[in-house]
Amino acid sequence: MLTKREELFGGTPDEYLSHKEKYENSTRKAVILFSLLRKIQEENNTDLTNYRNLLSGVLGASISQDGSPFGLHYIMFMPVFMSQADEEQQERWLHRALNCSIIGSYAQTELGHGTFIRGLETTATYDPSTQEFVLHSPTLTSYKWWPGGLGNTANYCIVIAQLYSKGECHGIHSFIVQVRDEDTHMPLPGIKVGEIGVKMGLNAVNNGFIGFENVRIPRTNMLMKHAKILEDGTYVKSKNSKLIYGAMVFVRVVIVFDSVNYLAKAITVATRYSAVRRQSQLKEGEPERQILDYVTQQDKILTAIAGCFAMKMNARMLWDTFNVINDQLHKGNMERLGELHALACCLKAISTSDSSLFTARCRVSCGGHGYMVSSTLPATSALTTASCTYEGDNTVLLLQTARFLLKTWRQIDTGPLTPTVEYLKTVSAPGFSYKWENSIEGIIRGFQIVSMKKISSCLNLMTAKVMSGMSQADAWNTISIQLVSAGESHCRAIVISTFHEDMSKAMRSMSASLAEVMGQLVELYAVYWTLERLGDLLEYTSISGADVVKLRSWYEELLRKIRPNAVGLVDAFDIIDELLQSTLGAYDGRVYERLMEEALKSPLNAEPVNQSFHKYLKPFMQGKL
Ligand SMILES: CCC/C=C/C(=O)SCCNC(=O)CCNC(=O)[C@H](O)C(C)(C)COP(=O)([O-])OP(=O)([O-])OC[C@H]1O[C@@H](n2cnc3c(N)ncnc32)[C@H](O)[C@@H]1OP(=O)([O-])[O-]
Numbered sequence: 291m292l293t294k295r296e297e298l299f300g301g302t303p304d305e306y307l308s309h310k311e312k313y314e315n316s317t318r319k320a321v322i323l324f325s326l327l328r329k330i331q332e333e334n335n336t337d338l339t340n341y342r343n344l345l346s347g348v349l350g351a352s353i354s355q356d357g358s359p360f361g362l363h364y365i366m367f368m369p370v371f372m373s374q375a376d377e378e379q380q381e382r383w384l385h386r387a388l389n390c391s392i393i394g395s396y397a398q399t400e401l402g403h404g405t406f407i408r409g410l411e412t413t414a415t416y417d418p419s420t421q422e423f424v425l426h427s428p429t430l431t432s433y434k435w436w437p438g439g440l441g442n443t444a445n446y447c448i449v450i451a452q453l454y455s456k457g458e459c460h461g462i463h464s465f466i467v468q469v470r471d472e473d474t475h476m477p478l479p480g481i482k483v484g485e486i487g488v489k490m491g492l493n494a495v496n497n498g499f500i501g502f503e504n505v506r507i508p509r510t511n512m513l514m515k516h517a518k519i520l521e522d523g524t525y526v527k528s529k530n531s532k533l534i535y536g537a538m539v540f541v542r543v544v545i546v547f548d549s550v551n552y553l554a555k556a557i558t559v560a561t562r563y564s565a566v567r568r569q570s571q572l573k574e575g576e577p578e579r580q581i582l583d584y585v586t587q588q589d590k591i592l593t594a595i596a597g598c599f600a601m602k603m604n605a606r607m608l609w610d611t612f613n614v615i616n617d618q619l620h621k622g623n624m625e626r627l628g629e630l631h632a633l634a635c636c637l638k639a640i641s642t643s644d645s646s647l648f649t650a651r652c653r654v655s656c657g658g659h660g661y662m663v664s665s666t667l668p669a670t671s672a673l674t675t676a677s678c679t680y681e682g683d684n685t686v687l688l689l690q691t692a693r694f695l696l697k698t699w700r701q702i703d704t705g706p707l708t709p710t711v712e713y714l715k716t717v718s719a720p721g722f723s724y725k726w727e728n729s730i731e732g733i734i735r736g737f738q739i740v741s742m743k744k745i746s747s748c749l750n751l752m753t754a755k756v757m758s759g760m761s762q763a764d765a766w767n768t769i770s771i772q773l774v775s776a777g778e779s780h781c782r783a784i785v786i787s788t789f790h791e792d793m794s795k796a797m798r799s800m801s802a803s804l805a806e807v808m809g810q811l812v813e814l815y816a817v818y819w820t821l822e823r824l825g826d827l828l829e830y831t832s833i834s835g836a837d838v839v840k841l842r843s844w845y846e847e848l849l850r851k852i853r854p855n856a857v858g859l860v861d862a863f864d865i866i867d868e869l870l871q872s873t874l875g876a877y878d879g880r881v882y883e884r885l886m887e888e889a890l891k892s893p894l895n896a897e898p899v900n901q902s903f904h905k906y907l908k909p910f911m912q913g914k915l
């Protein structure tokens with residue numbers, strides 16, 4: 291009999307399965323995994339964080355390299371339900387959702403609209419005579435498109451629709467909708483549901499489409515924690531209309547953790563492989579060198595390791611900030627909602643785009659073998675690139691951060707600022723004097739100044755354009771490249787300072803030798819991004835050509851110092867081989883043997899001569915065609 295481990299990780303590699311087989315296999319594996327998780331949940335009575343940790347990045351992606359059909363149930367359906375359903379609704383559905391007797395999805399995006407959610411077309415019209423909502427998809431573009439797990443897995447779904455009552459539209463709201471029969475799994479009447487087809491990656495996620503033809507659901511299926519519809523159709527407003535977006539903020543926070551996990555996987559593979567792989571002689575007559583000894587290779591890999599640690603600490607900071615502000619929201623204090631939204635937006639954008647960039651670099655750093663699916667680098671790359679789009683396109687999210695920053699800058703003289711933007715006040719104070727310094731503190735100050743000057747420049751540009759007769763909206767669009775750049779600089783200043791401050795605190799309880807390496811990683815991250823953003827720093831700070839020369843040699847020195855600890859640093863992520871599933875990254879370093887073992891699993895190696903030789907090649911080669 292197969293062990294659970296063999297059931298989960300054995301069998302034909304996913305890449306040799308058809309789209310349909312891949313889905314069926316990933317459902318089989320998801321059921322094994324989640325029945326284990328359900329047991330842990332029941333026995334330990336732990337909270338959702340358990341599930342989140344297990345699902346995110348490393349595990350979610352590794353059971354099948356292409357994601358999991360249950361992912362959305364945990365990552366979106368449950369958190370949205372918990373944050374938007376009232377007590378009665380939670381009582382009715384939450385236990386069933388937690389133990390998976392119902393499986394849910396989250397249907398917001400439509401064929402015609404993803405970013406602009408106020409433009410969604412699905413309608414939910416209240417009928418007081420029956421106390422029901424009528425859900426309807428009036429056009430093809432109003433069909434929901436993308437919801438994970440909705441294709442063939444979920445039987446319930448949270449649907450975002452424009453709420454109409456007494457002839458008035460009250461904007462988008464959330465509804466829990468049964469999609470399929472709980473026993474037969476057949477779609478319910480009036481519901482057209484299916485799967486959207488093959489994508490660049492995440493093909494086991496079972497993304498779906500859904501359309502409604504005047505489908506009736508009870509009034510009590512509107513999630514009513516914030517806004518309500520009374521029996522007679524009276525609409526009761528939420529304290530803050532943006533609270534309906536709350537779950538998106540939560541998921542963006544979770545995604546920052548995920549992007550760290552994906553990157554940890556990619557750099558574990560690239561670093562271990564770079565220690566095993568030998569190529570070229572550095573000096574004539576010497577043995578071939580480990581490719582990790584080449585400084586250009588260190589530039590690709592060690593910076594990714596530093597980036598991963600930097601984001602890990604920032605993910606924690608964001609999580610803590612989320613919890614603090616969320617507590618305030620529960621007590622009715624909405625003061626810091628805008629700040630939380632702006633912080634989650636920019637950290638989601640920067641963590642996913644860095645993770646995508648560094649993962650692609652890890653792929654390239656493994657040469658041809660990194661292009662093999664069995665290395666897992668292509669799948670990890672596909673995952674990280676998807677995260678730049680889902681839960682808010684990164685450009686759009688940085689524009690949201692810029693919106694908050696400009697608003698903050700307008701109010702700079704009116705009182706104290708919230709913690710994540712407090713630095714703007716410091717670096718713009720009348721007596722503030724600053725000279726570039728090649729130190730971590732100097733670099734952080736430099737990034738803060740760049741951020742402040744970009745924000746102030748954007749506001750000046752906006753004002754000038756509006757004064758010259760341009761509308762606010764056109765002025766915003768005209769300078770939006772600079773706005774995105776301001777959002778990025780603000781975020782980079784936060785990431786570097788958080789990494790420095792939080793690591794300095796953590797280092798106090800580390801051994802001296804460990805603290806030394808961690809300090810080097812902080813320096814590497816800061817110096818790397820300084821060199822990457824020299825244009826900004828030269829424009830807005832007093833950094834000189836001579837400083838840049840010194841920074842370059844500081845950078846090379848750091849690479850040299852960190853090199854001997856590279857493998858130890860990725861081993862510390864402790865990703866077991868079964869989760870890594872990589873021919874190049876396994877702990878024992880048997881790269882070539884594993885590549886050959888995997889190649890031999892190809893169905894094309896199952897017989898010495900493929901039938902296509904007799905059918906096509908032979909007649910063609912013998913001139914008979
Ligand atoms: C995990 C893998 C699965 C993936 C699943 C998915 O992808 S699911 C699908 C995921 N889909 C997406 O992620 C879609 C991405 N799109 C969106 O999130 C929104 O449509 C938008 C934010 C881009 C614009 O929205 P809009 O046109 O309504 O907004 P506006 O620009 O007119 O600003 C108005 C005010 O609202 C404020 N505010 C805005 N959001 C929040 C918030 N969350 N909290 C608090 N506040 C927020 C904003 O700061 C501004 O405040 P101000 O300055 O007036 O004080």
Ligand SMILES: Cc1cc2nc3c(=O)[nH]c(=O)nc-3n(C[C@H](O)[C@H](O)[C@H](O)COP(=O)(O)OP(=O)(O)OC[C@H]3O[C@@H](n4cnc5c(N)ncnc54)[C@H](O)[C@@H]3O)c2cc1C
Pocket residue numbers: 362396397398399402403404405406435436437438492497676679680681682683685686689
């Ligand atoms: C793998 C994956 C899983 C997903 N899962 C789900 C899910 O489970 N449920 C769900 O509801 N959705 C899901 N989505 C949808 C996802 O949330 C959307 O794709 C995303 O929000 C972007 O919307 P869009 O695709 O319509 O792009 P668009 O909004 O059309 O964006 C296209 C381009 O236009 C630009 N753009 C748009 N608006 C602006 C603006 N105001 N200013 C400047 N530029 C702009 C963007 O920057 C981008 O370059 C998923 C998507 C992916 C890829």
